[in-house]
Amino acid sequence: xxxxxxxxxxxxxxxxxxxxxxxxxxxxxxxxxxxxxxxxxxxxxxxxxxxxxxxxxxxxxxxxxxxxxxxxxxxxxxxxxxxxxxxxxxxxxxxxxxxxxxxxxxxxxxxxxxxxxxxxxxxxxxxxxxxxxxxxxxxxxxxxxxxxxxxxxxxxxxxxxxxxxxxxxxxxxxxxxxxxxxxxxxxxxxxxxxxxxxxxxxxxxxxxxxxxxxxxxxxxxxxxxxxxxxxxxxxxxxxxxxxxxxxxxxxxxxxxxxxxxxxxxxxxxxxxxxxxxxxxxxxxxxxxxxxxxxxxxxxxxxxxxxxxxxxxxxxxxxxxxxxxxxxxxxxxxxxxxxxxxxxxxxxxxxxxxxxxxxxxxxxxxxxxxxxxxxxxxxxxxxxxxxxxxxxxxxxxxxxxxxxxxxxxxxxxxxxxxxxxxxxxxxxxxxxxxxxxxxxxxxxxxxxxxxxxxxxxxxxxxxxxxxxxxxxxxxxxxxxxxxxxxxxxxxxxxxxxxxxxxxxxxxxxxxxxxxxxxxxxxxxxxxxxxxxxxxxxxxxxxxxxxxxxxxxxxxxxxxxxxxxxxxxxxxxxxxxxxxxxxxxxxxxxxxxxxxxxxxxxxxxxxxxxxxxxxxxxxxxxxxxxxxxxxxxxxxxxxxxxxxxxxxxxxxxxxxxxxxxxxxxxxxxxxxxxxxxxxxxxxxxxxxxxxxxxxxxxxxxxxxxxxxxxxxxxxxxxxxxxxxxxxxxx
Numbered sequence: 158x159x160x161x162x163x164x165x166x167x168x169x170x171x172x173x174x175x176x177x178x179x180x181x182x183x184x185x186x187x188x189x190x191x192x193x194x195x196x197x198x199x200x201x202x203x204x205x206x207x208x209x210x211x212x213x214x215x216x217x218x219x220x221x222x223x224x225x226x227x228x229x230x231x232x233x234x235x236x237x238x239x240x241x242x243x244x245x246x247x248x249x250x251x252x253x254x255x256x257x258x259x260x261x262x263x264x265x266x267x268x269x270x271x272x273x274x275x276x277x278x279x280x281x282x283x284x285x286x287x288x289x290x291x292x293x294x295x296x297x298x299x300x301x302x303x304x305x306x307x308x309x310x311x312x313x314x315x316x317x318x319x320x321x322x323x324x325x326x327x328x329x330x331x332x333x334x335x336x337x338x339x340x341x342x343x344x345x346x347x348x349x350x351x352x353x354x355x356x357x358x359x360x361x362x363x364x365x366x367x368x369x370x371x372x373x374x375x376x377x378x379x380x381x382x383x384x385x386x387x388x389x390x391x392x393x394x395x396x397x398x399x400x401x402x403x404x405x406x407x408x409x410x411x412x413x414x415x416x417x418x419x420x421x422x423x424x425x426x427x428x429x430x431x432x433x434x435x436x437x438x439x440x441x442x443x444x445x446x447x448x449x450x451x452x453x454x455x456x457x458x459x460x461x462x463x464x465x466x467x468x469x470x471x472x473x474x475x476x477x478x479x480x481x482x483x484x485x486x487x488x489x490x491x492x493x494x495x496x497x498x499x500x501x502x503x504x505x506x507x508x509x510x511x512x513x514x515x516x517x518x519x520x521x522x523x524x525x526x527x528x529x530x531x532x533x534x535x536x537x538x539x540x541x542x543x544x545x546x547x548x549x550x551x552x553x554x555x556x557x558x559x560x561x562x563x564x565x566x567x568x569x570x571x572x573x574x575x576x577x578x579x580x581x582x583x584x585x586x587x588x589x590x591x592x593x594x595x596x597x598x599x600x601x602x603x604x605x606x607x608x609x610x611x612x613x614x615x616x617x618x619x620x621x622x623x624x625x626x627x628x629x630x631x632x633x634x635x636x637x638x639x640x641x642x643x644x645x646x647x648x649x650x651x652x653x654x655x656x657x658x659x660x661x662x663x664x665x666x667x668x669x670x671x672x673x674x675x676x677x678x679x680x681x682x683x684x685x686x687x688x689x690x691x692x693x694x695x696x697x698x699x700x701x702x703x704x705x706x707x708x709x710x711x712x713x714x715x716x717x718x719x720x721x722x723x724x725x726x727x728x729x730x731x732x733x734x735x736x737x738x739x740x741x742x743x744x745x746x747x748x749x750x751x752x753x754x755x756x757x758x759x760x761x762x763x764x765x766x767x768x769x770x771x772x773x774x775x776x777x778x779x780x781x782x783x784x785x786x787x788x789x790x791x792x793x794x795x796x797x798x799x800x801x802x803x804x805x806x807x808x809x810x811x812x813x814x815x816x817x818x819x820x821x822x823x824x825x826x827x828x829x830x831x832x833x834x835x836x837x838x839x840x841x842x843x844x845x846x847x848x849x850x851x852x853x854x855x856x857x858x859x860x861x862x863x864x865x866x867x868x869x870x871x872x873x874x875x876x877x878x879x880x881x882x883x884x885x
Contacts (some may be wrong), residue, residue: 181323185217188316195308196301198293204240205289213240213290225270237261240290243277247287251276253298274299278309280317288317363395366497371397374486376474382418383470391418391471400451415441418471421458429457431481455480459490461498469498526625527556533586533618541583543568556626557601571600585609586618604631763799764826767806778814786826794832798884801864802834805857805882809836812853817841833883842872
C-alpha cells in the first residue's frame with residue numbers, strides 16, 4: 158500500500174511539473190526518470206517514432222554509456238531488441254539478453270554493458286496511433302508485477318498525451334511563426350511593389366528589386382539581368398555584394414557562357430546550385446572562376462518571363478556558404494520574379510509607348526502630307542451634315558490655307574463646301590471601311606489625294622484624314638490626257654501607214670521565201686539528178702566499157718600467146734606493153750566508176766564506203782589517215798543523208814590533197830544522234846572569211862542544207878583545218 162501511494166504521488170507530481178514545463182527536452186527527461194523509478198530499473202530510454210521512415214530515434218536516455226546511446230540512436234522494426242519487438246507488434250515486449258540461443262551484435266552490446274533484461278511499452282495516442290516507445294533496462298533478469306504494469310501504463314498514457322500535446326503545440330507555434338514570417342514577407346513584397354509603382358527612375362527600380370530579393374531569401378548577393386534577344390546576351394541592370402571586377406565582367410555576358418543565369422534562360426526554368434565547386438555542377442570552369450572571384454558558394458537563378466511566355470531577364474541570388482533555398486524561399490522568389498517581370502514588362506511597354514508617342518508627334522509635325530482628325534456630325538435621320546476638326550498638323554494649314562481649324566466645323570469655315578466630302582467621311586465613319594480617293598474642293602480651288610479611315614471608338618464618329626495637294630498633278634494629267642488624245646490620233650494614222658508598209662514587206666518576204674523554197678527544191682532535184690547520173694555513168698563504165706576493155710584484154714592475151722608460139726619475140730613484147738596499158742585503163746575505169754557512185758554505200762553503209770574511200774585516197778596521195786567510227790545508237794540514215802556526208806568527206810579530202818600540204822589527217826564518224834563526220838588535218842589552214850564563196854565549200858553547205866544538216870569549219874592560217882558535218 159505504501160508503494161502504491163508513493164507511485165501515485167510520483168505520477169501526480171510529474172503531471173503537475175509537466176503542465177508547467179516549456180522545455181520539451183526536460184519533459185522527456187522527467188518521463189524517463191519516472192519510468193525508471195516506477196519499474197525499479199537501472200536504465201531507460203524514451204524514443205519518438207519518425208512516421209516517414211518508421212524508425213525510432215532516441216529523445217532521452219539515462220544509465221547508459223555515451224557510445225551505447227549513439228549505437229542505438231535509431232532503431233527499426235527489424236531490431237532484435239525489446240523496442241524492435243514492440244515496434245513490430247505494437248504491444249509491450251520483454252527480452253532477456255542472456256537467453257541461450259539468443260545472439261546478435263545488438264544484444265551482445267547490451268549484455269556486455271551489464272544488462273540482462275528490458276521491457277518496451279508503446280506510447281500511443283488516444284486514437285491508437287503509435288507515437289514513441291518507453292523502455293527500461295535491468296542488470297538482472299526481471300519481470301514487472303501487475304501493480305507496476307498498471308502504474309507504467311498510466312505513465313505511458315500520461316506521457317503519450319503530454320508528448321502529443323507538446324508536439325502539436327510546437328507544430329502550431331512553428332506554423333504561426335511561419336505564417337507570421339510569410340505575412341511579414343508579403344507586407345514587404347507589397348511595400349516593394351508600392352514603391353516600385355511610384356518610382357520613375359528605372360535604375361532605382363532595379364536596385365529595389367535586387368535588395369528585396371536578397372532580404373527575402375537571406376542571401377549575401379544578388380543581381381538583375383535583362384535579356385537582349387537580338388544580341389543573345391544578358392545585360393546587368395543592378396547588383397549587390399559582388400567584387401567590382403565580377404560586376405565588370407558580368408556587365409554583358411553571352412547566354413552560352415556557362416553561368417547559372419544563361420542555363421536558366423536557355424531551359425526557361427529556375428536553376429539552383431547549392432555547391433558551385435562540386436563536381437556535378439553544370440557550370441563551366443570559367444563561370445566557376447567568376448563566382449569564386451566574389452567568394453560565392455551557392456547560387457539560384459530564376460527566369461523573368463512575360464505573361465505571354467517571352468523571356469525578359471534573370472533574377473539571381475548568391476550565398477557565401479553552401480546552401481539550398483527552402484521551398485518557402487523559392488515560393489517568395491517566384492512571387493518576386495512575377496512582380497519583377499510584370500513591372501519590367503509594364504515599364505518597358507510604357508517607355509516604348511512614350512517613345513512611340515514622341516515619334517508619332519515628330520512624324521505628325523514633320524510629314525509633308527496634311528493630316529487631320531474630324532468628328533462627324535449627323536442629323537436625326539443619320540445623314541452626315543458637317544464635321545468638326547479635332548486636330549491638325551502644320552502641313553494641313555500649308556495645303557488648305559485654313560488657320561485655327563481645331564474646334565471649328567467645316568460649314569463654319571466654308572458654307573459652300575461640296576456635299577461629297579461629308580458623304581464620303583460619313584460613310585467611312587458608319588462602315589469602318591477605309592477609302593482612298595481624289596476629289597476637288599472648289600471653294601479652296603484645289604484637288605486632293607485623300608486616304609481616310611475610322612479611328613477610336615466607332616460610336617464617336619472620328620475619322621482620320623491623310624491628304625496631299627495634287628492640283629498640279631491633276632492639271633498635268635489633264636494636259637497629258639489631251640496630249641494623249643492627240644497622240645492617239647496620230648498613232649492611229651501612223652499605225653495604218655505602218656500596217657500597209659508591213660503588209661508589203663510581208664508579201665515581199667513571202668515572195669522571197671517562195672523563191673528560196675523553189676531554189677532549194679531545184680537544187681535538190683539537181684543533186685538528185687547528179688547522183689542519178691553519176692550512178693548511171695558509173696554503171697555504164699562498169700558494165701559496158703569495163704566489160705569491153707576486159708574482152709580486149711582477153712583477146713590480147715590470146716594474140717600474145719600465138720606470137721610467142723610463132724617466135725616473134727619483138728611483137729610479143731610490144732603486145733605485152735599494150736596489155737599493161739589496157740590493164741591500167743581497166744583499173745582507171747573501175748576507179749572512176751567507184752568515185753562516181755561507190756556501190757558499197759548502198760549495199761554496206763556509210764562507214765564502209767568512207768573507210769574504202771579513205772584507203773584508196775591515202776594510197777593515191779601518200780598521206781596517212783586515222784579513221785575512227787563510233788556507233789552510239791541504231792540510227793538509220795536516208796540515202797540522201799548518207800550520200801551528203803559521203804560527198805562532204807570526199808570534197809574535204811580533195812581540198813586537203815590540193816591545198817593543205819598536210820602530213821596527217823584524223824577522221825571521226827559518229828553514227829549516233831546526230832550523225833557527224835569530222836575531218837581534221839595539220840596543214841597550212843586558211844581564213845574561212847576570205848574563201849567562204851569557193852565552190853567546194855558552197856557545194857558542201859548546199860548538200861547539207863538539202864539533207865537538213867549543218868556544216869562547221871574551224872580553220873586558221875598555219876594551224877590546220879577541221880570540217881564537221883552533222884545531220885540530226
